Amino acid sequence: MLNQTTSAALFDRAKALIPGGVNSPVRAFRSVGGGPVFMQSAEGAWLTDVDGNRYVDFINSWGPMILGHAPxxxxxxxxxxxxxxxxxxxxxxxxxxxxxxxxxxxxxxxxxxxxxxxxxxxxxxxxxxxxxxxxxxxxxxxxxxxxxxxxxxxxxxxxxxxxxxxxxxxxxxxxxxxxxxxxxxxxxxxxxxxxxxxxxxxxxxxxxxxxxxxxxxxxxxxxxxxxxxxxxxxxxxxxxxxxxxxxxxxxxxxxxxxxxxxxxxxxxxxxxxxxxxxxxxxxxxxxxxxxxxxxxxxxxxxxxxxxxxxxxxxxxxxxxNPSIYEQLNTTTTRLADGTRQIAAELGLHYTVNQVGSMFSLFFTSEPVTNLDDAKKSDTAAFARYFHAMLERGIYLAPSQYETLFVSTAITDELVDKYLTACRESLIEAHNLS
Structure with a gap:
């Protein structure tokens, strides 16, 4: 288990001062349960929280950090x-x-x-x-x-x-x-x-x-x-x-x-x-x-x-540097295709949508083309998956209904790290043997 003692203490202080303890609702982790992670610093593809845990970042401040953190x-x-x-x-x-x-x-x-x-x-x-x-x-x-x-x-x-x-x-x-x-x-x-x-x-x-x-x-x-x-x-x-x-x-x-x-x-x-x-x-x-x-x-x-x-x-x-977009698309396609393949191998057949350097894993086997489709996702299973990924050092959006953003700092090695964590986390989230 991650040591998140300082994050937990800060969240307790914040709840007495800030509505819900956060300054933007999704940060409160309400959709996935548990308490939010308070960040201390970031560089490249990596986030470091106030307890010293490190995560590969697939939110990138909800999009702005296309070149990674602190370029x-x-x-x-x-x-x-x-x-x-x-x-x-x-x-x-x-x-x-x-x-x-x-x-x-x-x-x-x-x-x-x-x-x-x-x-x-x-x-x-x-x-x-x-x-x-x-x-x-x-x-x-x-x-x-x-x-x-x-x-x-x-x-x-x-x-x-x-x-x-x-x-x-x-x-x-x-x-x-x-x-x-x-x-x-x-x-x-x-x-x-x-x-x-x-x-x-x-x-x-x-x-x-x-x-x-x-x-x-x-x-x-x-x-x-x-x-x-x-x-x-x-x-x-x-x-x-x-x-x-x-x-x-x-x-x-x-x-x-x-x-x-x-x-x-x-x-x-x-x-x-x-x-x-x-x-x-x-x-x-x-x-x-x-x-x-x-x-x-x-x-x-x-x-x-x-x-x-x-x-x-x-x-x-x-x-x-227009070649950046080809690089981002290639990296994200590897992430999306790999996620899709892993889910299928585990018998889950979940939907993965991707456009360029944005992608999402939906916990539903049906195509997702609008909000009603997205709401068919198994959000309880997603929450278990989210926390399993977090334990493995992968920082995802704390909601089924948010997209992931890839930066140029995501290397082939980090793609492999994500896919390994994805397989292990899906197995854990569904109690698969």
Whole structure:
């Protein structure tokens, strides 16, 4: 058993001070049981907790650490920026450089606004779409997470044409009336929503590759059909690429699938590990943002000099080293194929989904194409598997409904370590001989 005495003590202290003892819910380990691991440091592929245990990291801060932890190129950029102060509340050169990099790398982005998080980016993109179209309603998909903005915390209704209801206290019914939900990968449901709300839908927002119900790819032709529907009905198509941006390709999912959204939201990787977000897209839409236009959005720390220093350094490295994406895909394919093969050999026949350097093992034998499919997973067995992997030094997302992220620091040797642990942990989780 791992010695987690210090983590346990810190969690006890935290619960008296912080709601649930954590500053983001999934960190509490509620889905898998037990207490969270408090981290002390990280380098490359490895995390070290406050009790001195070491783990190979397959979360990578939920995506940003694509180059592994503490990469020299990012740390050097932050060290260079650090002596010049931590914040100005005024424009800086690096804001311009980051905007130029985003525009150069991401298809369809003509103008961009920097913010402080992915949540803020998605909230702002929706507001801009409403201002631009003069319409109120949005369409989102069940299981897609776009941050904790009120408009996104809406549970699905009983059918495609039934209004959703708030799934968080503090979200009003009025907000819910303007949020329409559909199952992911269900084009017919989207068409029905648009037909039932003619000239009322301002925006359709989705994760082009979903990472928040586990990893779920789009069905063949789904994204292109959404693009065509939005064009036909004057709806602003928003790709939430907070996870997938600069991860699936230099230009994210838009580049990977050859489809341009009207707006895109970004985060995680563009901060190199520091808090940052951005939204951007067509110039005629972005020109509605204040002070150019009438849609107000502001932020004291937007374009923070340390965050932009880290982000610019990481984006430049990715831009100048495109072979990274082939390496990441090869490594992740080995992990996904190996996991699939091990499960089958043990008679489990579980589903493994992968796109680029993101993958998920679902504890169900049925294909997972939407949230209802994902919910068929055996979460109790997953929890046992999670803790068995943790004991073997593999740090996974503490929920069946989260994706894993691979970094360039994962070597062939570490792939082998993961697969060995995977086999042993599946055997333990299912009491197989």
């Amino acid at each position: 020299a190129v990012v740390l050097d950029a932050v060290r260079e920026a650090l002596p010049h102060s931590l914040s100005f509340g005024a424009p800086t050169r690096r804001e311009v450089e980051m905007a130029e990099l985003i525009r150069e790398m991401v298809p369809g982005v003509e103008k961009v606004r920097l913010v402080n998080s992915g949540t803020e980016a998605c909230m702002s993109a929706i507001r801009v779409a409403r201002g631009y179209t003069g319409r109120s309603k949005i369409i989102k998909f069940e299981g897609c997470y776009h941050g904790h903005g009120d408009a996104f915390l809406i549970a699905a209704g009983s059918g495609a044409l039934t209004m959703g209801e708030p799934d968080s206290a503090g979200v009003t019914e009025g907000v819910a009336l303007d949020t329409l939900t559909a199952p992911y990968n269900d084009l017919v449901a989207v068409e029905a929503l648009i037909a039932a709300n003619p000239n009322q839908v301002a925006a359709l927002i989705l994760e082009p590759v979903v990472g928040n119900m586990g990893l779920v790819p789009p069905a063949q032709g789904f994204l292109q059909s959404l693009r065509e529907l939005c064009t036909q009905h004057g709806i602003v198509l928003i790709f939430d690429e907070v996870m997938t941006g600069f991860r699936l390709a230099r230009g994210g999912a838009q580049e990977l699938f050859g489809i341009k959204a009207d707006l895109v939201t970004l985060g995680k990787i563009i901060g190199g590990g520091l808090p940052v977000g951005a939204y951007g897209g067509r110039e005629d839409i972005m020109n509605w943002v204040a002070p150019a236009g009438k849609v107000y959005q502001a932020g004291t720390l937007s374009g923070n000099p340390l965050a932009t220093a880290a982000g610019v350094a990481q984006l430049r490295y990715l831009h100048e």
